[in-house]
Amino acid sequence: MEDKILDSLKAARESLQLGMRLSNQGSYARRAPSPGSLPFFAKAQEQLEEVLTELPDNREALVMMSQLAECLLTYDKALSYLTRAFDAGEPKSKKSLKRLALLRENSHAWRDLGLTPEMLRELADHLESEGVTTDHTTLRLTRDWLMEKHIADPESVIAALERRGAFSDFQVLANICYG
Known part of the structure; x- marks a missing residue:
């Protein structure tokens, strides 16, 4: 044994x-x-x-x-x-x-981010499919995705992203999703 x-x-x-x-x-x-x-x-x-x-x-x-x-x-x-x-x-x-x-x-x-690793991967896929580049200076696409996915408290997720330095869709993709 x-x-x-x-x-x-x-x-x-x-x-x-x-x-x-x-x-x-x-x-x-x-x-x-x-x-x-x-x-x-x-x-x-x-x-x-x-x-x-x-x-x-x-x-x-x-x-x-x-x-x-x-x-x-x-x-x-x-x-x-x-x-x-x-x-x-x-x-x-x-x-x-x-x-x-x-x-x-x-x-x-x-826990603070409010997204699972799978959800973060889905967000990255979404932002890529939308063609996010450095020209994207707002969080509009990220906010739209959070609403589409019925995230319970999207504003707390946005606040957590901003605490990590992501103030635009491009920064979410480059710094948070692919960090």
């Missing part, structure tokens, strides 16, 4: 690392992973869930699940898995505590 767990962890690590390479994500200000990375992330998740079914407190699997959730922009899950890893005995190194702080910060930032 131990060999099976070790094999699953190795396979999950390889799938996760390949997915991370293919995701086209940076370490900071992540955006949705590229579609080509998703099958590798799904495979890693499946393998890690198998390990955690057998050994719910496996620190290595919990840390990898946290990394996987971070890549998928599910920061609350990433926080939960990392906290569980700490509870299971994962050392609280300077690097891991910094990662915990960044996960909390990113979780808050996405």
